[in-house]
Amino acid sequence: MASTSFSPYKTASGFLLPSIHSAPPFFTQQPNLSTQITHTAHWTRLILSYARHRQLFLLRVEDAETSGSNWDEILKNERINRKLLPTHLSFILADMVSKNLAIYEPVRQTRSVLLYWRTPEEWAEVLHGWADxxxxxxxxLTFYDIVEPPVPSPLVGLPLTMLRKAIAILAKTSRAQTIAVADGEGVRFLSGNTTR
Structure with a gap:
């Protein structure tokens, strides 16, 4: 009988899982603090790189509780009959928030996060580059024009929370200004000056 090898594995979506994903202890919260710190760092990298690969912005504790979520490929490993428990995912998300790699979204709860696989500053540059x-x-442009453009762009589906943060960053360097429009919020992008 062939054992599960500890080697990278390509998922159906084309994402390459790291070899640690084949180690059963990776899916268990570790009692040894230094081991757990290492595992949490691996999970954080895995979550952020997978989110970027799939263009996913939100991760919820419920994604570990139910089947059929966008996150099944990394939160579960059926080859070794393991899955990340909701309490462990909650711990990882709290660690990511503490390191400013995610924020709780919506605010005032701890079961759903907006992932920073690009920082707000990076999104600001993507946004301005797209407008240019x-x-x-x-x-x-309305916010809807930006996140649901007629031509695909890297901004498709960008959560409004992140869009507002990126626009605020551009406004500080005179490269954007928010404008009230009839059907909601809008913005005008300016060539601006990146120096103050």
């Missing part, structure tokens, strides 16, 4: 490359500087 699509010829939309000095054009008033």
């Amino acid at each position: 490359s699509t010829g939309q500087l000095n054009t008033i």
Whole structure:
């Protein structure tokens, strides 16, 4: 009988799981603090790289409790009959929030996070670059125009919380200004000056 090898494994979505994902103890919260710190760092890297690969922004504790979520490929390993327990995922998410790699979304709860696989500053640069490359500087755009554009962009599905943070960063460098529009919030991107 062939044993499960500790080697990288490619998922159905094309994501390459690291070899540690084949180790049963990886799915268990460890009593030894230094071991748990190491495992949490591995889980954090895995979650953020998978989120970037799949363009996922939110991770909820419920994703470890139910089958069929976008996160099944990494929160479960059926080859070794293991899955991440909700309490362990909650611990990992709290650690990510404490390190500013995620924020609780919505606020005032601890079961759902917005992942920072790109920081708000990085999203600000992506956002401004998109506006510039699509010829939309000095054009008033609704938030909907940005996150649901007619042509696919890296901003598709970007949560409004992250969009607002990115716009606020651009506004500080005079590269964006928010504008009230009839059907909600809007923004005008400016060529601006990146120096103050």
